[in-house]
Amino acid sequence: MADEIVAKIKDAVDIVELVGDSVRLVKKGRNYSGLCPFHDEKTPSFIVSPDRGTWHCFGCGKGGDVFSFVMEKEGLSFPEALEYLGRRAGIEIPRRKNRGQTTDLYSVMEMAVDFYRAELKGAAGAVGKGYLSRRNLSSQDADAFELGWAPSAWRALNDALRREGVTQEQLLKCGLVIQGEKGCYDRFRGRVIFPIRNVSGRAIALGGRIVDGEGAKYLNSPEGPLYNKKENLYLLDKAKNAIREKGRSILVEGYMDAIRLHMHGHRETVASLGTSLTEEQALLLKRFSDKCYICYDSDTAGQNATLRGMYVLQRAGLQVFVVRFPGGKDPDEMLQSEGGEDLFNEAVENAQPLVLHHIGLFKAAAEKGGQAKAAEELLEGMAQLTAVELAPYMQEIAHAVGLPDYQLASELNRLRRGRRLSSRTEESLAGDVQPLDLETADAETPPSCDPAEMGLLYLLWISRELRVSASVAEVIRMFQDPRLKGIAGALLTGEQPESLEHLWLEMGDHFPMSALSGGASFCDTLSGTDMEKWQKLSADQGRRVKQARYIQLKAMMFRGEASPEELAEYWTLAAELKR
Ligand SMILES: [Zn+2]
Structure with a gap:
């Protein structure tokens, strides 16, 4: 009998769909692969075979079928896994005695959902139905989303479920009732009920919207064995x-x-x-x-x-x-x-990317006069993102807050370091590799970047010594291309080349690696050691950046727009460049 049900469930449950609920799967030939949910990994070594109905991880060696997967993943016993998958496949499982306690709580929640739905349909549900129709929800809509009605009486659910054999303790554990001085009473009264289900579709909590009378507009189940709000x-x-x-x-x-x-x-x-x-x-x-x-x-x-x-x-x-x-x-x-x-x-x-949305808010706040505080908040927010993520927006941000690019980059680095020092958890988060938001370029089209900039980036990429010894502000200043600047910033703030490369591959972003190989070819044309190449390129680049600034200042001077500081900067640069 049990074997028959096992076979039936195996036939009915699609293993790709089941595993796909918790693992991002990508089709690879006849199989699917993804990151193993049972050990920490960055390269997928977890394979699902729909033909065989099996899964296997080459990293940690775990594997099996649909049953072992839910047992491992949800921490269920075999009978619980049977019931769980049976429910999913719509196959009736003969009732067992002494079922696991959590399973019981899940069924108590289902009973509560059913109770409230029936109440909405009954005479007592008129108030709830009135509210829903004012919100333009029909009774079909209410059915589709399993909406219910909690009557105003103090013990309606409590008494109904107790009659069905549910214990007081179970009702308390589910957060459905509250312990009062004279016994337990219903938590939800006079409210429209919204069942909250977890990702696998099990009822774990309820939300209640008050219709009239006093009390909070919305009330949710408390956290407990079934429900974790976060x-x-x-x-x-x-x-x-x-x-x-x-x-x-x-x-x-x-x-x-x-x-x-x-x-x-x-x-x-x-x-x-x-x-x-x-x-x-x-x-x-x-x-x-x-x-x-x-x-x-x-x-x-x-x-x-x-x-x-x-x-x-x-x-x-x-x-x-x-x-x-x-x-x-x-x-x-x-x-x-x-x-x-x-x-x-x-x-x-x-819709705008978060960074641009935040810049927009900043501009609005600045117009109202809260410039300094808004700028601080803007930079605090941005500092939570990596240099690579911010790269496409650096000019926009710099323009909004009125800082030159390089100063903005070093300000952000300062804030990031502050965050890292302020909390160990933050540190581990900030150390994680972040996905990229860079404009992608096709691998076939060579990046239209300055070869010297690509060369500098390549040297940073291959030399750990350079990455730790170079001055962040000075190096950042040498890059004009915001994308290259972003990658350089990431390398200088501790991102590892191999994890960046992995990430780019995953994101299908070919620009960085083709820029790096462009830089490598350019460096091949130079003589000397890597360090000598770095010194030559950075000196040239530093001079070019100064020249560009010199020309800019000169134009400002002729237009009569240069401030006294800018005039002083102009004369200093002029003297340096003549040398
Ligand atoms: Zn594994």
């Missing part, structure tokens, strides 16, 4: 396949926004349930796609707390884009307004 996103279980297909996720603030976007075909939407985003949530999204579009309402999107959350996502390796809506609307209102669908799509298409 590690979940609302509707991710429904959205994950669409995120994978569309290559992006859309992140909104609240339940209603997320539901509305799904109803309008944006099935890649999840809600953050608060704006303090966590690294865990970022990694969860990154399993399915590298791009995240943040759709908060305009008030929220400009707040510092929100920005910090966005940087958390970016630092965890997501490319963050910020969507802005005209007129301070939230996504839910916008989609329901006339022509809202088009406006919404337009806003998503015009």
Whole structure:
């Protein structure tokens, strides 16, 4: 009997889909490969074979079938894995006695979801239905998103589930009831209920929206054995396949926004349930796609707390884009307004990369007179990103804050070092390799960069000695090309060549390696040791940079725009260049 069910489940569960929920898989011939979820690795050595229905890791040696995968991944016993996969495949598993405690709690949550859904459909649900219809949600919509109604009575859920054999302790552990002086009472009363499921679709918590009366507008389950707020996103279980297909996720603030976007075909939407985003949530999204579009309402999107959350996502390796809506609307209102669908799509298409969004906020704040504080916040934010990530925006940032490029780069390095020293966890984060946001160039087209700059970059690349001994500010100043400058900045702030190269390969970014090989060929034409080549190139380059500055100052002087300091700089340069 058990063998029969095992075979049935193996047939019904798609191993690529199952593993794909937690591992980013890439098709390689007949198999799929990805980064092993059971050991820490940077190069994929984890293989899934759909033909054989197996998985294997060449790194840590683990492997098996769908059962061993969920047992290993979810920490389940074999009977629990049977039930878990049976539920997933829609195959009924005969009930066992003494089931694992967590499994019991999951089923208690399912019972609660069912109870609240039935209440919404019944006579007591009229208030809830009234609220939903005011929000333009039909009863079909309520069904599709499993919405429910928690009656106003004190012990409705408690009594109903106790009659079904659920213990008081289980209800408490699930956070469904609260221990009072005269016994337990329901946590959710007089609220519309939104079930929160984890990435594999198990109910783990509830959200409740008050309809009238007193109390917080939204109430969520407390954290407990099933629910960890930091590690979940609302509707991710429904959205994950669409995120994978569309290559992006859309992140909104609240339940209603997320539901509305799904109803309008944006099935890649999840809600953050608060704006303090966590690294865990970022990694969860990154399993399915590298791009995240943040759709908060305009008030929220400009707040510092929100920005910090966005940087958390970016630092965890997501490319963050910020969507802005005209007129301070939230996504839910916008989609329901006339022509809202088009406006919404337009806003998503015009979403700005996080750095540019932040520069825009900075400019607005500076106009209102908060220049110094805003500049500080802007640079603090930027310093969370690596030099490589910032490279495409350096000129824009420098222009916005009114610092020359090289000074900006050294200011950012100073802030980064401060961050590293201030906290050990920050240090480990900042030391991690970050993905690139560089403009990519085809490998076939040779980069249109100055050969001497590429040569300097190549020498930095091959010489650890140079990377640790050279002055960051001086070296950065020698690069005119922002992309090369970004890579040089990364190397000088401790990024390792091999991890950068790995990252570029993964990102399909061919520009850096072709620039480096261009630099290598250029260096071959020079004589002497690598150190001698460096000295020659950097002296030439230093002179060229000075000449360019000299010409710039001279023009300013003729136009009568040069300040006394700039005049002094001009005369110093003139004397140096004559030598
Ligand atoms: Zn492994």
